[in-house]
Amino acid sequence: MTWLVILTIVAGFSIQSFYLPSKAWSGQRELLVSAAVSLKEAFEELAIIFKNKYGVKIIFNLGASGLLQRQIEFGASVDVFASAGENQMDILQSKGLIVEETRKDFASNALVIVKPKNFAVDFSSIHDLQKKEFKIIAIGNPATVPAGYYTKIILDQKDLWEKLRSKLLYTENVQHVLTYIKRGEADAGFVYRSDLLGKENTLDQYMIPVDSQPPIVYPIAVTRYSSASEMGQAFIALVRSELGQKILLKHGFGVPEK
Amino acid sequence: MMEEIWFPLKLSLWVSFLATILVGISGIFLAYLFATKKFMGKNILDALLTIPIILPPTVIGYFLLLIFGRNGIVGKLLLNAAGISLIFTWKAAVLAAVVVSFPLMYKTSKAAIESVDRDFLHASYTLGHSQMGTFFRIVLPLAKKGILAGLILSFARSMGEFGATLMIAGNIPGKTETMSLAIYTATNSGRELQANILVAILTGVSVLVLYLIQKQGAIVGR
Numbered sequence: 001m002t003w004l005v006i007l008t009i010v011a012g013f014s015i016q017s018f019y020l021p022s023k024a025w026s027g028q029r030e031l032l033v034s035a036a037v038s039l040k041e042a043f044e045e046l047a048i049i050f051k052n053k054y055g056v057k058i059i060f061n062l063g064a065s066g067l068l069q070r071q072i073e074f075g076a077s078v079d080v081f082a083s084a085g086e087n088q089m090d091i092l093q094s095k096g097l098i099v100e101e102t103r104k105d106f107a108s109n110a111l112v113i114v115k116p117k118n119f120a121v122d123f124s125s126i127h128d129l130q131k132k133e134f135k136i137i138a139i140g141n142p143a144t145v146p147a148g149y150y151t152k153i154i155l156d157q158k159d160l161w162e163k164l165r166s167k168l169l170y171t172e173n174v175q176h177v178l179t180y181i182k183r184g185e186a187d188a189g190f191v192y193r194s195d196l197l198g199k200e201n202t203l204d205q206y207m208i209p210v211d212s213q214p215p216i217v218y219p220i221a222v223t224r225y226s227s228a229s230e231m232g233q234a235f236i237a238l239v240r241s242e243l244g245q246k247i248l249l250k251h252g253f254g255v256p257e258k
Numbered sequence: 259m260m261e262e263i264w265f266p267l268k269l270s271l272w273v274s275f276l277a278t279i280l281v282g283i284s285g286i287f288l289a290y291l292f293a294t295k296k297f298m299g300k301n302i303l304d305a306l307l308t309i310p311i312i313l314p315p316t317v318i319g320y321f322l323l324l325i326f327g328r329n330g331i332v333g334k335l336l337l338n339a340a341g342i343s344l345i346f347t348w349k350a351a352v353l354a355a356v357v358v359s360f361p362l363m364y365k366t367s368k369a370a371i372e373s374v375d376r377d378f379l380h381a382s383y384t385l386g387h388s389q390m391g392t393f394f395r396i397v398l399p400l401a402k403k404g405i406l407a408g409l410i411l412s413f414a415r416s417m418g419e420f421g422a423t424l425m426i427a428g429n430i431p432g433k434t435e436t437m438s439l440a441i442y443t444a445t446n447s448g449r450e451l452q453a454n455i456l457v458a459i460l461t462g463v464s465v466l467v468l469y470l471i472q473k474q475g476a477i478v479g480r
Contacts, residue, residue, distance in 0.1 A: 183327065185346075
């Protein structure tokens with residue numbers, strides 16, 4: 001009998017706690033932003049500035065851009081979407097799920113090949129990945145991770161995709177690639193230049209020449225069904241402001257030239 | 259399209275089949291041991307064998323990665339001694355399936371064996387049968403309903419395994435992408451047709467397998 005009473009009380013508390021967040025929503029004290037994982041540190045810095053300026057707290061939903069896009073398609077009530085790839089934003093735009101006028105490019109990035117520190121093999125060009133020392137190459141899943149999609153483009157251009165295919169390991173987001181490299185589970189990987197900041201000493205890297213890189217541009221937009229559209233636009237404005245751009249550059253991103 | 263559906267289906271069935279066999283043999287053996295013998299540390303070992311049921315699959319995957327990864331205790335050994343790498347191959351998918359479904363087989367079989375009347379065993383011994391003989395001719399047949407239930411549960415659990423598999427086998431189309439992983443990726447990349455077909459097949463195959471085994475069990479056990 002006592003079990004039943006305790007269970008009911010616990011259930012009661014659990015159900016009650018679901019109501020509290022919605023009170024916060026209606027007060028518009030919070031903004032929910034879905035952002036690509038690579039933006040984590042830069043956006044957290046911007047969130048602090050945003051809070052100080054507007055008194056609104058930003059909650060981040062981080063993940064692979066493809067996953068975030070699908071969440072929005074399935075009805076996730078996020079206010080702003082910052083994607084690492086244009087495809088994902090294009091799809092949402094074609095489905096009318098973003099406010100087109102608010103869509104802006106705010107940063108760019110570049111792909112870098114990394115390998116575990118002191119991995120003993122000569123590496124001077126991307127074609128060296130065919131060497132047998134590279135048994136496992138980690139890349140983001142091209143279907144859901146923009147970095148992986150762009151990696152496929154580069155490899156296709158160099159006629160290396162089919163040749164390297166059996167060595168490829170797909171990860172769910174770019175951070176996984178870094179983890180695998182650091183742990184020595186993979187022999188090489190493709191990550192963003194921004195992901196390497198501060199970690200240069202933990203692994204070896206090879207910069208892919210600029211003329212081999214596809215343009216990697218990050219778009220941001222307010223979602224159609226956001227209830228905090230004004231706040232969302234204010235955040236976008238902050239991201240694109242001189243201050244915002246300075247912070248993004250500091251974290252390894254490039255200017256959103258197109 | 260066919261390739262994207264056919265391979266995950268084949269792989270999941272193969273992985274689950276193999277895992278169920280491995281789990282069946284080891285599960286029945288250990289269940290018999292723990293059900294009939296007394297030895298030191300039995301309770302602790304029993305808890306260890308049961309832990310995977312409580313741990314979230316991602317935690318299990320993490321531990322497996324630590325142990326069987328290239329720099330892991332076992333992984334490093336296998337690599338240096340025999341050049342074998344389990345991680346990111348279909349074998350890792352089998353490993354994940356075995357670890358998560360073992361407790362199901364073990365617990366169910368143990369309960370079934372414990373419920374066999376001890377008098378039958380003693381009678382068998384006095385009539386001249388060895389322990390092994392008694393095990394195969396008396397214990398197994400009498401415990402077969404529970405054992406069969408354990409096998410069904412293990413197979414089902416293996417078919418549905420996702421978290422640990424994703425971590426140690428990775429998600430590599432054409433190599434380690436099981437049905438659960440394929441459904442996950444297809445859903446995340448907007449390939450709804452592929453996702454729908456895979457879900458329909460997985461549900462159908464699961465129901466079919468359960469039905470067939472159930473039918474078998476109804477004839478076998480009475």
